[in-house]
Amino acid sequence: MEKIKNMSKFTRTNIECYGMVLLAFVILLPLQNAGLISYSIAGQLVPICTYIVMAVSLNLTVGFLGELSLGHAGFMSVGAFSGVIAVACLKNTVAPDWTKLLVAIIVGGILAGVAGLIVGVPVIRLRGDYLAIVTLAFGEIIKNIINCLYVGVDKNGLHFSMTSADELGLVDASPVLKGPQGATGIPKISTFTSGVLLILFTLFVVLNLINSKTGRAVTAIRDNRIAAESVGINITRYKLTAFVISAILAGMAGALYAMNFSSIAARKFDFNTSILVLVFVVLGGMGNIPGTIVATTLLYMLPELLRQFADYRMLIYAVVLIVVMVATNSERIKLFADKIKARFSREEDITDAAGKGGGTK
């Protein structure tokens, strides 16, 4: 215990994150293989992995870059559908499932990254809540476009149409993406193991980034843009870097998610999904990666655990959300908690307390 205290904060966060994920994996995988996990929970494993990746990547934008994004599901959507199309292109090859999944995830990541760049380049220099509004708009635009998009693959290659499936002119093949119906006939090749690997990859990228020159620049911009500029940091470049990396990871998560279902539609990735991920981030703690992982898991499972309350479960979810937010942020409750804390640990270091006080902005 003493040893952990002495380690730098960075190493401790790393051990917590990787350890937590690996531990869950080591416990859950044999249980799943032995069929000891209930069907409904087993079905949730890949989605939970997906949402952890989503939340950790969104935390990069919201927690470390300090910009609000309300369209993270848009990048997930881009990743999901481009991944599905990529796999459809590989349909007739003999490649094993895991390579197909890998290709889907990589293609999903790249295209989501491109989308991030397209959204980010013009907007990222604006100040205030504009990124939030533009990402919201972007999410809606993506949903709308995919709802009108028909895509098919045959021996002549890829075919696109914005009007109908017939217009694709497919030879001996059925369309992959059918407008409002979404994608159907997706091979279900995502596994719990691949989900955990993607989480580990995400943690590797995000944790390394925040403890590097790039990460310090990004955090500095969040803390004080003008000061960051004054010490020679190119604001646009670093904001864009963080934003695009976050989009790439969301795209990868989207591809993983899509490959877990036989069919999926664009409305799955709407504003509510973006908000859901944002809730995970805020309750897990801005800039707190281990917290985000725990919060995502718990909150994702909460409606599942409340299943016995049937109709009331989303109501309870809403109440829990409000109560938690008010309880953790209210001035009065904070004062009350501090008083109680002070009573129990009078000898606590004064400098430590001062440190906490200075933390709030």
Next chain:
Amino acid sequence: MSKDKMVPVPSNAIVPERDINKIPILETHHLGIDFGGLKAVDEFSITVGRTEISGLIGPNGAGKTTVFNLLTNVYQPTRGTILLDGKSTAKKSTAQINKMGIARTFQNIRLFSNMSVIDNVRVGLHNSTNQSLAASLTRLFGYKTSERKSLEEAMELLSFFHMDDMANRQAGSLPYGAQRRLEIARALATRPGIILLDEPAAGMNPSETAELMENIRRIRDNFNIAVMLIEHDMNLVMNICEGICVLDHGKVIAKGSPDEIRSNPKVIEAYLGKKKGGVEGGEE
């Protein structure tokens, strides 16, 4: 620590004698900016020697901080030129100007308050840290070397200000004086040719001010750079500044050595009001 004699250079300005044979670190010619119809700064022309400690003084609202904002292109000048080490800074961003050699502090302290003290300085070392994005993401490609180097250099700067023991504290939790020192350390980390200090002694008690004066001289002597400061503490200004420029209503009303400034009637008038009016002086 003795002051050199101030000697004139061709452009009708004066710099310390030791800097006379080198290009001035900073020159401005007829610099000005308008806000709406108001000429906030006008005809601002100065020359700063490479190792000069200079002061920019004037009553509240005279446009001193605006001059700093012009020099760092936080505001785009309406007219005039700025030459930094002989090169024009026109059309450069604030970040680029910092890379060219101007670092600054702010009147209302601007730290990265949620980051540690050492990381604040390491952000200042940003452009001298040789680490690619690939290295940042993978912890390979020379990541370890560059991180260690930036850590060591940051520690060195902190120890220069006797702040080694605070390295891992959160910047926002530091006492006021230490925050001011940290801001200077961070600015120095960018390896500037000139550092602009905006009211570095504001809110300090006499002993802290004395320490600050000592530090300013040490900065000049150790890093061999120029220091320009805005300050209301006349004791500090008269003690350490070699050249002083007095601003009133956006215009330079006097330039010269501390002795010249002290006895300049225009300066006295700007600070205390006209004698014969009597009203302004009498009310205080």
Next chain:
Amino acid sequence: MTFISNLINGISLGSVYAIIALGYTMVYGIAKMLNFAHGDVIMVGAYMAFCAMSYLSLPPIAAILLAMAVCTVLGIVIEALAYKPLRKASSLAVLITAIGVSYLLQNIALLIWGSAPKSFNSVVGFDSISLFDGRLIITSETVVTVIACIVIMLGLTLFTKKTKIGKGMRAVSEDKDAAELMGINVNVTISVTFAIGSALAAIAGVLLCSAYPTLMPTTGSMPGIKAFTAAVFGGIGSIPGAMLGGILLGLIEIFSKAYISTALSDAIVFAVLIVVLLVRPTGILGKKIAEKV
């Protein structure tokens, strides 16, 4: 003639957006928060009017007044319970709480009224106006909506310019702390703002459902998001901006449905928003905010 009819439809839809956007913009201007539950207050207002007319057989005017009263109280209660404790918290925390409130309202509505859509009877009693031998028909809902929007707009402008509490609202939106030092009760001002915004939401809900008569617990979400964009479009915090933004948004939506693509109309609306923000980062009538260094 189709052009004129589209124009009129656009203005009509835009007027509804404008009334909703006024609620967003006033709350943002004064409490500096994005009240994402605003769209759901619209839904509550519509359900209230629906119940009053269907179950209590009240006349439309009484139904609207009842809906306004309920929503006003609802707005004040939401503010007091969920937002007031977070006055000093980060804006993100308030945003998440607002989302929680939005879920809560939707799910309460779901429990009470079920997920099946209710068919809303128009509150407007008179017939549509037929012009040019029936080639141009202006529905009675359109007339009422546009008139309501103009009246509300003028009323609000007068209210904020002339009345004491309205002036207080403007002061609080400029500088909360300074207003408090000048003796303005900030808490009361914010409550009044929520009350007005919510009452307007009730009117918007009734008008919206008169024109598009399907009522579900999620009815308010999309118009809410669009009205929020309208508020940003016009310059958030500005009352005429919300009005202008709402009308423009309605026009863009109707025209892209008519001339480009029905399915892509939302995408076009949001794309125009992005372009406007790139050209005028603070919206059409927004004030430029200078940052002091």
